[in-house]
Amino acid sequence: MKYGRCYNFSAGPAMMPEEVLEEIAAEMLNYQGSGMCVMEMSHRSKVFETIRNEAEADLRRLMNIPDNYKVLFVQGGGTVQFAMVPMNLMKNGVACYLETGAWSKKAIKEAQKYGEVRIVASSADKNFSYIPDCSDLDIPDNADYVYICENETIHGTTYFSLPDTKGKILVSDQSSMFLSRPCDVSRYGLIWAGVQKNVGPAGMAIVIIREDLLRDDLPQFVPTYMNYKTHADSDSMYNTPNCWDIYCCGKVFKYLLKNGGLEAMDARNREKAAILYDFLDRSRLFSGTVEAKDRSLMNVPFVTPSKEQDAAVVAACKAAGFDNLKGHRSVGGLRASIYNAMPKEGVEALVRFLTDYEKENG
Amino acid sequence: MKYGRCYNFSAGPAMMPEEVLEEIAAEMLNYQGSGMCVMEMSHRSKVFETIRNEAEADLRRLMNIPDNYKVLFVQGGGTVQFAMVPMNLMKNGVACYLETGAWSKKAIKEAQKYGEVRIVASSADKNFSYIPDCSDLDIPDNADYVYICENETIHGTTYFSLPDTKGKILVSDQSSMFLSRPCDVSRYGLIWAGVQKNVGPAGMAIVIIREDLLRDDLPQFVPTYMNYKTHADSDSMYNTPNCWDIYCCGKVFKYLLKNGGLEAMDARNREKAAILYDFLDRSRLFSGTVEAKDRSLMNVPFVTPSKEQDAAVVAACKAAGFDNLKGHRSVGGLRASIYNAMPKEGVEALVRFLTDYEKENG
Numbered sequence: 001m002k003y004g005r006c007y008n009f010s011a012g013p014a015m016m017p018e019e020v021l022e023e024i025a026a027e028m029l030n031y032q033g034s035g036m037c038v039m040e041m042s043h044r045s046k047v048f049e050t051i052r053n054e055a056e057a058d059l060r061r062l063m064n065i066p067d068n069y070k071v072l073f074v075q076g077g078g079t080v081q082f083a084m085v086p087m088n089l090m091k092n093g094v095a096c097y098l099e100t101g102a103w104s105k106k107a108i109k110e111a112q113k114y115g116e117v118r119i120v121a122s123s124a125d126k127n128f129s130y131i132p133d134c135s136d137l138d139i140p141d142n143a144d145y146v147y148i149c150e151n152e153t154i155h156g157t158t159y160f161s162l163p164d165t166k167g168k169i170l171v172s173d174q175s176s177m178f179l180s181r182p183c184d185v186s187r188y189g190l191i192w193a194g195v196q197k198n199v200g201p202a203g204m205a206i207v208i209i210r211e212d213l214l215r216d217d218l219p220q221f222v223p224t225y226m227n228y229k230t231h232a233d234s235d236s237m238y239n240t241p242n243c244w245d246i247y248c249c250g251k252v253f254k255y256l257l258k259n260g261g262l263e264a265m266d267a268r269n270r271e272k273a274a275i276l277y278d279f280l281d282r283s284r285l286f287s288g289t290v291e292a293k294d295r296s297l298m299n300v301p302f303v304t305p306s307k308e309q310d311a312a313v314v315a316a317c318k319a320a321g322f323d324n325l326k327g328h329r330s331v332g333g334l335r336a337s338i339y340n341a342m343p344k345e346g347v348e349a350l351v352r353f354l355t356d357y358e359k360e361n362g
Numbered sequence: 363m364k365y366g367r368c369y370n371f372s373a374g375p376a377m378m379p380e381e382v383l384e385e386i387a388a389e390m391l392n393y394q395g396s397g398m399c400v401m402e403m404s405h406r407s408k409v410f411e412t413i414r415n416e417a418e419a420d421l422r423r424l425m426n427i428p429d430n431y432k433v434l435f436v437q438g439g440g441t442v443q444f445a446m447v448p449m450n451l452m453k454n455g456v457a458c459y460l461e462t463g464a465w466s467k468k469a470i471k472e473a474q475k476y477g478e479v480r481i482v483a484s485s486a487d488k489n490f491s492y493i494p495d496c497s498d499l500d501i502p503d504n505a506d507y508v509y510i511c512e513n514e515t516i517h518g519t520t521y522f523s524l525p526d527t528k529g530k531i532l533v534s535d536q537s538s539m540f541l542s543r544p545c546d547v548s549r550y551g552l553i554w555a556g557v558q559k560n561v562g563p564a565g566m567a568i569v570i571i572r573e574d575l576l577r578d579d580l581p582q583f584v585p586t587y588m589n590y591k592t593h594a595d596s597d598s599m600y601n602t603p604n605c606w607d608i609y610c611c612g613k614v615f616k617y618l619l620k621n622g623g624l625e626a627m628d629a630r631n632r633e634k635a636a637i638l639y640d641f642l643d644r645s646r647l648f649s650g651t652v653e654a655k656d657r658s659l660m661n662v663p664f665v666t667p668s669k670e671q672d673a674a675v676v677a678a679c680k681a682a683g684f685d686n687l688k689g690h691r692s693v694g695g696l697r698a699s700i701y702n703a704m705p706k707e708g709v710e711a712l713v714r715f716l717t718d719y720e721k722e723n724g
Contacts, residue, residue, distance in 0.1 A: 006397030010404040013605060021390050021399050028387035029380070035368030035685060037383050039563035039610065042372040042686050075437040075565060076587060079601040083585035113582050196602055201401035203437060203565045203604035220475050221583040223445035225438060239441040240558055242565035243375060244606060248401065323397060324404050 007346035010324035011153050012197035015341040020251045038247045043240050055250030062256055065185050072207040073236040073246055077194045081205050082110035085171055087222050090115040092142040101128040101152035102330060128155040130291040134163030145169040151177035151296050154328040158296040176298050180340060181266035189213055198339045200248035265340050272338050272347045273297040279351045285358040303333030322350050369708035372686035373515050373661060374559035377703040382613045400609045405602050417612030424618055427547050434569040435598040435608055439556045443567050444472035447533055449584050452477040454504040463490040463514035464692060490517040492653040496525030507531040513539035513658050516690040520658040524549060538660050542702060543628035551575055560701045562610035627702050634700050634709045635659040641713045647720040665695030684712050
């Protein structure tokens with residue numbers, strides 16, 4: 001890698017495309033003749049307005065977002081979205097959640113502050129190592145929405161087909177898979193994603209919401225900031241947004257468009273994941289922790305037979321330039337997060353290293 | 363200016379020290395041998411932990427923050443703080459607010475969602491061009507706190523002495539004056555500041571809160587994210603923080619320490635402001651809009667006799683490399699924001715330009 005960079009397998013914040021970082025560094029002291037850094041720009045200035053509008057337009061093009069959906073840039077990440085979703089969408093006070101791991105559990109706990117949460121499917125019985133059957137869920141008539149975490153970062157599962165919501169609004173946390181593959185936005189009422197995994201720096205979530213879900217009649221206790229309509233009515237400029245994040249994400253959107261869009265990312269990501277999963281399936285030292293049909297293309301957890309060996313591998317990897325491979329404490333072992341910005345060479349190099357490690361220590 | 367940079371008089375986001383931007387650019391592809399950009403780092407990694415801990419320690423040193431105060435890094439800016447303050451501090455449901463401009467009005471409106479707001483002083487009668495007498499405010503016994511906006515960015519006023527709160531907790535929005543002068547933190551219960559004016563990029567507020575004000579017993583409707591205790595108990599790492607902002611602010615804290623701390627900034631800021639106010643007091647074309655005793659050292663609003671001439675001056679300034687001088691629509695005219703990072707040379711150059719303009723057009 002150039003610049004002495006490592007292969008960074010962090011689950012998030014995570015790698016960004018090297019050429020994007022080069023562009024950002026080059027524009028630091030004077031953005032395109034504006035005489036200032038993007039961090040120094042008034043958010044109401046024409047130059048920043050252009051940055052913001054291009055970012056939204058490029059994202060709309062990438063995801064083919066229908067005109068009746070708003071794109072919002074909201075600070076606060078997932079923890080804020082866990083509250084905003086029920087605050088804004090619970091009209092009848094009932095919502096259905098699918099419990100598939102740590103992040104859906106956090107979303108459930110927060111939603112319970114605002115109404116009744118029905119857990120209509122769960123994979124808790126096997127430590128969230130699979131996606132439950134979602135073809136015939138018991139969804140009550142008065143349910144306001146059905147909520148999924150579409151890719152569980154910690155447990156390494158993903159939905160390859162969406163649940164049958166029986167006509168109810170589908171809400172999806174796409175944080176750790178956002179822009180990793182094509183997405184039919186029209187099948188969702190609301191998609192949100194913390195950008196710090198597959199797009200840009202931590203500090204913002206992107207929300208894509210169908211316009212008819214925006215409401216004027218929220219309970220008084222809902223802070224102005226936490227009404228989606230506040231952001232929708234002002235093009236996410238009600239208050240000073242995270243301008244830097246919008247700029248960095250916009251750069252990544254342009255990079256993705258230039259490199260073939262989401263179809264190309266999907267092909268690349270499938271190829272990268274296959275290299276790693278094929279290795280794990282062949283290995284006698286390492287094994288994946290997720291049922292084959294539900295394996296995430298982004299987050300790949302795996303284990304050795306012992307915690308001691310897990311730790312030894314993580315340390316050996318770090319010394320060899322493969323960083324952040326320690327698994328989350330709730331799953332243990334190792335985890336390789338291989339988002340869009342992880343080059344195929346990084347995955348190949350990791351597999352070579354693990355193969356050699358197995359030969360020497362297996 | 364180097365790099366073709368302009369003098370940027372934006373009210374926020376605003377100028378940052380040039381040497382800080384140079385350092386950030388130099389560390390973009392590989393932060394101090396870590397092999398990655400700060401934007402790519404796991405917030406749980408040792409390298410980021412050091413960045414975060416140094417930022418807090420440097421801020422504590424700069425402001426001499428007592429040990430019984432917590433320092434929090436919270437996403438969402440002022441709009442989120444307007445709700446968090448009453449959500450967390452209204453126990454009796456009564457708070458006193460001083461109405462001194464647009465930002466205190468916004469804070470008042472949001473607080474009214476959560477309890478009774480008593481406006482105990484106001485300068486609305488003269489379009490917020492002064493700070494009201496705060497020596498004998500009518501503060502009820504059951505008031506939970508007294509709230510001020512210590513420097514009104516739009517109107518250009520500042521408190522040179524703090525209100526007598528009759529023993530109640532003082533809460534201050536210091537956004538547009540944070541770190542511009544020494545501050546006796548022990549006189550406040552809570553100080554908050556959006557960092558995008560006098561410190562770093564937009565996307566974060568810093569909250570300094572006395573520990574005994576943290577509470578476990580908030581109403582159920584308060585989102586987990588909006589309880590100050592959530593952040594205090596986790597060193598602001600309950601969720602992924604705005605790591606980039608913490609990094610950039612940390613750089614600015616080190617820059618301030620290296621350059622004499624807040625005493626030196628105060629002297630510099632007084633000198634810079636005096637250059638501009640002395641010019642305005644002498645000028646026959648331009649005049650300041652604020653009563654002399656309450657003039658902000660950070661935000662300097664001024665007008666010509668007509669809106670047409672105001673606009674002509676703003677355009678002439680921009681063409682000459684003095685950007686973002688247009689005043690806020692509620693005051694009109696021009697506004698020069700001269701935060702810590704604006705060099706004295708920038709203010710001198712602006713005054714020379716305005717002096718010449720007056721000779722030619724006055």
